[in-house]
Amino acid sequence: MVILDKALAQREAQGRPIRIGLVGAGFMGRGLANQIINSVRGMELVAISNRRLDVARRAYNAAGVSEVEVVDTAGALERAMSRRRPAITEDAAVLCEAGGIEAIVEVTGAVEFGARVVLDAIRHGKHVVLMNAELDGTAGPILRRYADRAGVVLSACDGDQPGVQMNLYRFVTSIGLTPLLIGNIKGLHDPRRNPTTQQGFAERWGQKPTMVTSFADGTKISFEQAIVANATGFRVARRGMLGYDWQGHVDDATSLYDLDQLREWGGIVDYLVGAKPNPGIFLYALHDDHKQRHYLELYKLGKGPLYSFYIPYHLCHFEVPLSLARAVLFHDAVAAPIGGIRVEAVTTAKVDLRPGDVIDGLGGYLTYGQAENAESARAADLLPMGLADGCRVVRPVPQDAVVTHDDVEIPEGRLIDRLRAEQDVVFGVKLPSASVTSRGFEQS
Secondary structure (H helix, E strand, O other): OOOHHHHHHHHHHOOOOEEEEEEOOOHHHHHHHHHHHHHOOOEEEEEEEOOOHHHHHHHHHHOOOOOOEEOOOHHHHHHHHHOOOOEEEOOHHHHHHOOOOOEEEEOOOOHHHHHHHHHHHHHOOOEEEEOOHHHHHHHHHHHHHHHHHHOOOEEOOOOOHHHHHHHHHHHHHHOOOEEEEEEEEEOOOOOOOOOOOOHHHHHHHOOOHHHHHHHHOOHHHHHHHHHHHHHHOOEOOOOOOOOEEOOOEHHHHHHHOOHHHHHHHOOEEEEEEOOEOOOEEEEEEEOOOHHHHHHHHHOOOOOOOOEEEEEOOOOHHHOHHHHHHHHHHHOOOOOOOOOOOOEEEEEEEOOOEOOOOEOOOOOOOOEEEEEEEHHHHHHOOEOEHHHOOOOEEOOOEOOOOEOEHHHEEOOOOOHHHHHHHHHHHHOOOOOOOOOHHHHHHHHO
């Protein structure tokens, strides 16, 4: 949003920078900390929470901040803020509870832990921006309901693909076109990838092997496109999406899709592998006014009927401060569910699963995620990928088969299972009679 620069400059001139708390100081968290501290006027990173204090300290040090204060209570953090002393803590609740912090950005990628942080932040009246697609795609609707009740914003972020897609979606609809396909561009898609195959790439870029595995095996894009579907009401054409291999420019890929089918579906989310520009995102849209179609052809968008729009990059942490400013200054979410789950990532066996196996989570050796329409997932009682971590397999599941609730035992006492059960009740989804999730909710 172009107006954000002036709004942030005004906050700086008033001596009232937006005070931000960062939860998670890993690869993306460090980049975001550096961006806020050194490149964003009118915003202040007052505290970082991380389970290891040395990692939180390193994030500040890497951004040129040498002196930080260790705090373990909200009061201690508030005193540090009054002295303009950056603070670090092992306890994310300290950031959520402290007065003066206007927004929390959650960057852990952990579903269970992230859910606890988000609820705590909302409970204390703070806006939340998620760099946690896995949590958003699993429990975004119910978390948004809590945020709405509290009068705060829960939002996905600028810079990550869902946010970039939603910004383009809002632009295209604002100029009068009707989007029918919102897409992501991938350079690689291989469900067989695992932390061992991705170790070298991870080491080169300073990332975790599990994280880069989730990029390669399709899990991450399944969550990302689910977020976009849930924010627009779109669906997937089939489980796993169409995912065409296309080595040309994205403008020339419109012929891959059947226009009548897109109209019938009312819009889909999808991806292309190998298309240019890479990385990037794209959107195909219609215009019903023949007079405007004449102008679109003049402006070099072609004859239609599908018009291609794209953004050739996504700059991740560079853009996240814009999301924080949108939430705090304009109460605007980059992307948020408009109702219940429309599309979600479902758990799929990466290898033959045997009784006794414990699923090792996102980007692991045993499973990967595929985007599926929610009604289909519910009809087959499929296990959401966001719930899979730590589940024990109780009956064989062959490679590439989807995992159902009956195939696993879900760990007891998890918040994310209670949230899912509540989400299903609130948004009218019938709970399977044998669902462990529903039993866990009743016991809470």
